Amino acid sequence: MIDIRFRLPDGSERRVAVAAGTTLLDASRDASVDLEGACGGNMACATCHLHVDEGWFDKLPPPSAEEEDMLDLATDWRPTSRLGCQVKLNDGLNGITVDVPRSSLLGT
Template sequence: MPKVIYVTPSGDRREIDAKAGTTVMENAVRNDVPGIEAECGGACACATCHVYVDEAWTAKLPEPEAMEEDMLDFAFAPQDNSRLSCQIIVNDDIDGITVTIPEEQA
């Protein structure tokens, strides 16, 4: 089972077993990871699941689609490695992916 590692702004790490085919956001919500609110339920209609993807993983993800890029304009402090966790599908290729929750969301 692939793992997703969530890092809080204070540096705390939570490693979660995630079922392939689910999203990074769904796993955060199911496991009460603080800072991932997901107000729209994963419809890519808000930016409350914004995360920073560790640089080691950004190339392994597909490029964000236009809708996600538009929503990232509403995220707190977006960076080049910003993604909406509702748009990151868990699979074996990203086993161990590490995402950091922005300080403003914590």
């Protein structure tokens, strides 16, 4: 199992353990984080946009050209931004921390 820590805009945290191969988008749902993900993980929007903690960012595979194009649409973009639907978790990411921008939460 891979442990993930989601830091929410209000300063609270949610933690969850998920199986390898799970995306950050699906893990957020398991952690009861209201990450929008309007396209259902099909990389057709940027509503599952997350900020990966700097200490973890370089451990991720680079984003595809398509993901980079979608990130151009993300509100609150940062150099460590990724789409939650495109980050598949593996054992090397055990303990990863991600920040959830307010703009990616449902109803905001």
